[in-house]
Amino acid sequence: MAFIGTQQKCKACEKTVYPVELLSADGIPYHKSCFKCSHCKGTLKLGNYSSMEGVLYCKPHFEQLFKETAAKSAEKLTPELTRSPSKAASMFSGTQEKCATCGKTAYPLEKVTVEGQSYHKSCFKCFHGGCPISPSNYAALEGILYCKHHFSQLFKEKGSYNHLIKSASIKRTAAASVPEA
Secondary structure (H helix, E strand, O other): OOOOOOOOEOOOOOOEOOHHHEEEEOOEEEEHHHOEOOOOOOEOOOOOEEEEOOEEEEHHHHHHHHHHHHHHOHHHOOHHHHOOOOHHHHOOOOOOOEEOOOOOEOOHHHEEEEOOEEEEOOOOEOOOOOOEOEOOEOEEEOOEEEOHHHHHHHHHHHOOOHHHHHHHHHHHHHHHHOOOO
């Protein structure tokens, strides 16, 4: 007896989905490997996904991206999507902390906090050389971050930190004069 193929196509990749690799969400066929969050590309399970207009999301990113939209358009959502957010989802929503470098929202999973200031991990770098730094390996002067190597190098150049303090005050003045959009 020959195997008769399936006509079902994966919504994500549009290739044939065979019964062994079939995952059906809301009646829509997917390959198990294609059932991923469109935001973070993390693999989803039937118990931890949400969708909006046919686009798949993990619960935390759905909450993060559609928290306000979901409240405004609650009539479009299924009861499963309107239940209270999980602990993981609360890590993505509701933060008002801004990155001290770029001024954008710094969410808990992507931030570093030192000396009461929050930074994106990608923004937490040396002001002088742009090299990556860590909370255990940095120096700060007047709110400006340096790697320890450049901090000591800049001291050795002039014999003091006065030129760095002047540079920091110029940076703060320039940042204060730029209107926020």
